[in-house]
Amino acid sequence: xxxxxxxxxxxxxxxxxxxxxxxxxxxxxxxxxxxxxxxxxxxxxxxxxxxxxxxxxxxxxxxxxxxxxxxxxxxxxxxxxxxxxxxxxxxxxxxxxxxxxxxxxxxxxxxxxxxxxxxxxxxxxxxxxxxxxxxxxxxxxxxxxxxxxxxxxxxxxxxxxxxxxxxxxxxxxxxxxxxxxxxxxxxxxxxxxxxxxxxxxxxxxxxxxxxxxxxxxxxxxxxxxxxxxxxxxxxxxxxxxxxxxxxxxxxxxxxxxxxxxxxxxxxxxxxxxxxxxxxxxxxxxxxxxxxxxxxxxxxxxxxxxxxxxxxxxxxxxxxxxxxxxxxxxxxxxxxxxxxxxxxxxxxxxxxxxxxxxxxxxxxxxxxxxxxxxxxxxxxxxxxxxxxxxxxxxxxxxxxxxxxxxxxxxxxxxxxxxxxxxxxxxxxxxxxxxxxxx
Ligand SMILES: *[C@@H]1O[C@H](CO)[C@@H](O)[C@H](O)[C@H]1NC(C)=O
Ligand SMILES: *[C@@H]1O[C@H](CO)[C@@H](O)[C@H](O)[C@H]1NC(C)=O
Ligand SMILES: [Zn+2]
Numbered sequence: 001x002x003x004x005x006x007x008x009x010x011x012x013x014x015x016x017x018x019x020x021x022x023x024x025x026x027x028x029x030x031x032x033x034x035x036x037x038x039x040x041x042x043x044x045x046x047x048x049x050x051x052x053x054x055x056x057x058x059x060x061x062x063x064x065x066x067x068x069x070x071x072x073x074x075x076x077x078x079x080x081x082x083x084x085x086x087x088x089x090x091x092x093x094x095x096x097x098x099x100x101x102x103x104x105x106x107x108x109x110x111x112x113x114x115x116x117x118x119x120x121x122x123x124x125x126x127x128x129x130x131x132x133x134x135x136x137x138x139x140x141x142x143x144x145x146x147x148x149x150x151x152x153x154x155x156x157x158x159x160x161x162x163x164x165x166x167x168x169x170x171x172x173x174x175x176x177x178x179x180x181x182x183x184x185x186x187x188x189x190x191x192x193x194x195x196x197x198x199x200x201x202x203x204x205x206x207x208x209x210x211x212x213x214x215x216x217x218x219x220x221x222x223x224x225x226x227x228x229x230x231x232x233x234x235x236x237x238x239x240x241x242x243x244x245x246x247x248x249x250x251x252x253x254x255x256x257x258x259x260x261x262x263x264x265x266x267x268x269x270x271x272x273x274x275x276x277x278x279x280x281x282x283x284x285x286x287x288x289x290x291x292x293x294x295x296x297x298x299x300x301x302x303x304x305x306x307x308x309x310x311x312x313x314x315x316x317x318x319x320x321x322x323x324x325x326x327x328x329x330x331x332x333x334x335x336x337x338x339x340x341x342x343x344x345x346x347x348x349x350x351x352x353x354x355x356x357x358x359x360x361x362x363x364x365x366x367x368x369x370x371x372x373x374x375x376x377x378x379x380x381x382x383x384x385x386x387x388x389x390x391x392x393x394x395x396x397x398x399x400x401x402x403x404x405x406x407x408x409x410x411x412x413x414x415x416x417x418x419x420x421x422x423x424x425x426x427x428x429x430x431x432x433x434x435x436x437x
């Protein structure tokens with residue numbers, strides 16, 4: 001018996017409500033010393049700048065166009081920021097999936113889900129999708145695969161939205177007696193849309209492969225999956241309605257004009273209230289787990305998932321094309337089982353290379369976050385917390401690209417990135433199911 005299924009129509013982002021970045025560019029500085037870059041920017045205190053990424057080789061910063069010429073060492077990597085942003089949203093006619101969802105639901109009345117979806121190109125992945133469309137699509141997955149999927153409520157956000165996890169399992173007690181679980185999160189940072197679409201891509205591949213392909217059948221029989229495609233729903237909605245480049249959640253801070261805590265600095269592991277200001281993009285809050293998303297998440301896995309043994313944690317971010325292993329908070333902290341952790345990380349990168357030829361660098365998260373250069377910067381991360389307290393293996397994947405579009409990857413990359421990252425997920429599952437470990 002199928003429940004009543006209602007369709008939600010996404011709210012279209014209107015161009016005039018969006019932050020205008022027409023006078024902004026993105027600079028690349030070829031250094032890993034973020035302090036050096038911050039010093040260069042210090043004399044422009046009244047203008048808005050934003051560090052996009054600090055990698056082991058470069059630091060990318062959004063700056064006003066009129067200071068670019070004076071900034072020594074700035075290589076402009078995105079010249080027309082406004083246009084690059086505009087290209088990431090679907091056109092109005094491509095945005096509505098209502099008809100598609102209705103069609104699929106009708107087919108489901110008379111055909112089994114596998115024949116409805118198998119071999120069918122899912123137009124869901126043709127564009128980035130707003131939160132309502134994603135949540136409707138998750139409902140459709142639950143409706144299509146009721147034996148495999150349960151949508152679970154992790155908690156609620158500051159603005160009252162649901163944070164949802166998809167629990168995928170063949171519920172095979174005999175084959176998975178200890179409830180071995182893999183956790184995947186996307187969209188911790190609101191503007192990193194490719195992480196959200198990739199988490200959805202994983203969901204689709206796992207579900208449509210079960211019973212049809214050997215590997216997916218084995219994975220779902222021997223593993224449970226908890227997948228949170230949109231870890232930061234308020235921030236995500238904000239990137240559609242107001243500011244495509246928003247990163248944090250949308251919580252009120254002590255400073256009335258500045259909203260948002262960086263969820264990935266809010267976890268209670270080596271949490272440090274760095275001297276950052278609530279307006280900054282890295283703001284960690286005034287106490288660990290102050291971000292409602294990280295707190296709810298902790299309660300959810302601690303309470304409702306206490307009998308599950310979490311073997312793997314995969315956190316999807318962008319951009320830089322990197323596989324990051326713990327710890328983030330300090331390069332002096334040695335992760336347990338380092339040799340195997342490195343084998344896993346290089347294996348993930350290799351799996352991606354074999355799928356698409358793309359190169360992902362493997363490094364410790366502390367290097368990527370610059371925590372050895374700026375103590376405190378790497379603290380309170382989801383990866384460290386999950387790895388230290390909850391999951392046996394943990395990595396963060398920073399997806400494409402390496403700077404041509406940065407956070408603003410066009411929609412045509414959704415499928416290729418999904419495919420290469422799914423190659424990595426398969427390696428991750430095989431690694432965890434390897435009896436020798
Ligand atoms: C980073 O740059 C700052 C400012 O130029 C300098 O004081 C510091 O020593 C540099 N750090 C490293 C590790 O090179
Ligand atoms: C998890 O829950 C248990 C019991 O509910 C509690 O004793 C423990 O302190 C919790 N751990 C964390 C890290 O919240
Ligand atoms: Zn991120």
